[in-house]
Amino acid sequence: MLPTLRQLQYLKLLAEHGSFSRAAEAAHVTQPTLSAGIQELEKALGAPVVDRSRSGVILTPVGREAVRGAADILTRAEDLVQAARRAGRPLTGRFRLGVIPTVAPFLLPAALPALRRAFPELKLYLREDLTARLIAALKSGALDAALIALPYDTTGLDHAEVGEDRLLAAAPANHAFAQSEAVDPEELNRPDLILLEDGHCLRDQALGACRLEAPRGEDAYAATSLHTLVQMVGSGLGVSLIPQMAVQAGLTDSVPLVLRPIAGAGARRDIVVAWRAGSSRAAEGRLLAEALKAA
Amino acid sequence: MLPTLRQLQYLKLLAEHGSFSRAAEAAHVTQPTLSAGIQELEKALGAPVVDRSRSGVILTPVGREAVRGAADILTRAEDLVQAARRAGRPLTGRFRLGVIPTVAPFLLPAALPALRRAFPELKLYLREDLTARLIAALKSGALDAALIALPYDTTGLDHAEVGEDRLLAAAPANHAFAQSEAVDPEELNRPDLILLEDGHCLRDQALGACRLEAPRGEDAYAATSLHTLVQMVGSGLGVSLIPQMAVQAGLTDSVPLVLRPIAGAGARRDIVVAWRAGSSRAAEGRLLAEALKAA
DNA sequence: TAAAAATACTCCATAGGTATTTTAT
DNA sequence: ATAAAATACCTATGGAGTATTTTTA
Numbered sequence: 001m002l003p004t005l006r007q008l009q010y011l012k013l014l015a016e017h018g019s020f021s022r023a024a025e026a027a028h029v030t031q032p033t034l035s036a037g038i039q040e041l042e043k044a045l046g047a048p049v050v051d052r053s054r055s056g057v058i059l060t061p062v063g064r065e066a067v068r069g070a071a072d073i074l075t076r077a078e079d080l081v082q083a084a085r086r087a088g089r090p091l092t093g094r095f096r097l098g099v100i101p102t103v104a105p106f107l108l109p110a111a112l113p114a115l116r117r118a119f120p121e122l123k124l125y126l127r128e129d130l131t132a133r134l135i136a137a138l139k140s141g142a143l144d145a146a147l148i149a150l151p152y153d154t155t156g157l158d159h160a161e162v163g164e165d166r167l168l169a170a171a172p173a174n175h176a177f178a179q180s181e182a183v184d185p186e187e188l189n190r191p192d193l194i195l196l197e198d199g200h201c202l203r204d205q206a207l208g209a210c211r212l213e214a215p216r217g218e219d220a221y222a223a224t225s226l227h228t229l230v231q232m233v234g235s236g237l238g239v240s241l242i243p244q245m246a247v248q249a250g251l252t253d254s255v256p257l258v259l260r261p262i263a264g265a266g267a268r269r270d271i272v273v274a275w276r277a278g279s280s281r282a283a284e285g286r287l288l289a290e291a292l293k294a295a
Numbered sequence: 296m297l298p299t300l301r302q303l304q305y306l307k308l309l310a311e312h313g314s315f316s317r318a319a320e321a322a323h324v325t326q327p328t329l330s331a332g333i334q335e336l337e338k339a340l341g342a343p344v345v346d347r348s349r350s351g352v353i354l355t356p357v358g359r360e361a362v363r364g365a366a367d368i369l370t371r372a373e374d375l376v377q378a379a380r381r382a383g384r385p386l387t388g389r390f391r392l393g394v395i396p397t398v399a400p401f402l403l404p405a406a407l408p409a410l411r412r413a414f415p416e417l418k419l420y421l422r423e424d425l426t427a428r429l430i431a432a433l434k435s436g437a438l439d440a441a442l443i444a445l446p447y448d449t450t451g452l453d454h455a456e457v458g459e460d461r462l463l464a465a466a467p468a469n470h471a472f473a474q475s476e477a478v479d480p481e482e483l484n485r486p487d488l489i490l491l492e493d494g495h496c497l498r499d500q501a502l503g504a505c506r507l508e509a510p511r512g513e514d515a516y517a518a519t520s521l522h523t524l525v526q527m528v529g530s531g532l533g534v535s536l537i538p539q540m541a542v543q544a545g546l547t548d549s550v551p552l553v554l555r556p557i558a559g560a561g562a563r564r565d566i567v568v569a570w571r572a573g574s575s576r577a578a579e580g581r582l583l584a585e586a587l588k589a590a
Numbered sequence: 591t592a593a594a595a596a597t598a599c600t601c602c603a604t605a606g607g608t609a610t611t612t613t614a615t
Numbered sequence: 616a617t618a619a620a621a622t623a624c625c626t627a628t629g630g631a632g633t634a635t636t637t638t639t640a
Binding site (some may be wrong): 299301324325327328331332335347348 | 604605606607608609613614615
């Protein structure tokens with residue numbers, strides 16, 4: 001027999017609050033009601049979901065698995081009704097978009113006014129965070145879509161292309177890079193290569209694209225943002241890779257740098273709009289990607 | 296307000312049967328009951344899901360979207376209870392595994408006895424089909440996992456590695472390939488290259504791995520199975536690429552062929568066990584991949 | 591012994607059934 | 616004219632409530 005969505009909500013709240021009474025309060029029902037609901041659920045699952053004890057409840061292994069599934073099912077059900085209520089009017093109302101820090105400041109200033117024009121009824125809630133956290137938020141239903149850069153592990157996601165962003169080699173003015181038209185990836189394999197700090201997808205993409213190893217040792221620097229990174233390169237601390245998008249947005253305008261394309265096709269990242277696979281936001285994600293591509 | 300799982304079942308059956316009466320029969324309820332259920336659902340969604348007419352019902356755009364979501368939610372809910380009921384005893388009972396035709400005959404004969412030994416309570420239901428259909432079946436819940444080969448678009452799926460399978464260049468005996476230790480991918484770019492017919496993932500993987508174009512024109516052949524392919528190469532019709540796995544299983548034993556490795560690391564496919572992302576079968580999928588890797 | 595969960599019971603909202611009417615071909 | 620869906624109305628299951636008991640740190 002199938003459980004009820006209500007029972008799954010009870011389970012989710014019970015897991016979140018760690019107590020029948022508090023979960024019941026959160027569910028706006030009384031404690032015995034929630035208690036009975038959980039018992040029904042346990043009957044449906046054929047196994048207890050929590051170990052009851054005086055000091056808080058703890059989930060059984062079955063319960064933990066069930067909570068994961070329940071949360072997933074509930075977001076999908078909510079999605080379903082939201083999508084239906086928005087039907088025929090894509091990109092109207094609330095839309096929660098995550099954006100990575102190495103894209104947000106360079107793409108959004110130009111794109112947001114265009115978006116506002118194309119979708120006047122759209123209320124865009126932006127959240128800037130690292131790819132990993134954005135993806136977690138997508139999967140939990142806390143975000144509707146995210147503007148991220150590939151390559152990245154997109155298991156469980158679907159995506160639409162916004163555009164490709166080439167990576168440029170950056171060095172202090174008067175650096176040897178200035179002599180040639182394009183820089184060979186090999187030339188970037190040097191101890192004074194500066195990257196963003198760990199956790200930024202651009203860091204791994206830069207390394208991967210040029211098949212480099214991360215520099216190690218005392219004199220290896222890591223920057224916390226592209227702005228800092230550009231300043232560090234400009235003041236002669238080393239060389240780096242900068243997305244073309246950031247250059248076009250004027251990030252390097254006031255810094256004395258040499259910027260050169262990198263030989264070969266690998267030095268790029270793909271900017272995409274991603275959403276939870278199977279989400280009813282798929283059509284809107286594609287639409288958003290189209291609109292951003294145009295901007 | 297959230298709809299009921301029951302209501303989503305009604306919707307799914309209504310879409311499948313195209314009539315309230317027949318859907319009601321399938322749901323083991325009366326027509327008015329199902330009718331009321333659908334009306335409740337429409338209230339929850341804020342829009343009609345079907346256009347009623349004398350000659351069968353037709354889904355509205357909202358309804359179509361809702362059916363997709365409903366089917367997804369229902370399989371996940373069923374998954375949830377199945378997983379709970381199987382808890383603590385992974386890979387016992389029914390497990391529906393899809394396998395692609397270019398893997399099944401070469402991996403399974405050796406692997407199945409080992410699996411039987413490792414998981415005596417496992418009842419493995421096998422289905423052999425092309426990757427695209429297996430993936431559709433995974434997503435609809437008709438399969439629990441599938442043994443497929445990457446690279447392939449795995450959007451919405453998760454997977455665990457079983458092993459890599461190198462592709463070998465195959466030519467009739469006495470062919471020029473016999474002269475060298477390894478064959479350069481370029482040498483396969485010739486009009487008498489024979490591939491599997493369209494739809495087989497191996498066809499695209501062979502082309503992609505060696506960056507080849509598909510041969511065109513009147514004298515371009517396509518084989519319907521690896522067995523045929525080997526026979527065709529053996530009788531002098533052309534050259535091809537054969538998975539090492541098939542060779543090891545003895546596919547080419549009685550055919551006079553030259554087999555040579557292909558230079559570079561690209562000429563390979565990755566055999567993986569895949570499942571629907573977020574499915575509660577994930578742990579079992581990994582376990583299965585481990586067991587197959589050992590075999 | 592005290593706080594939390596379970597039990598006992600009561601109630602009513604609603605899912606489901608039967609009988610009938612409305613609708614559209 | 617007739618098959619299919621909707622409506623009207625009734626029933627009963629079970630979800631939710633209050634009051635109380637049981638359990639265990």
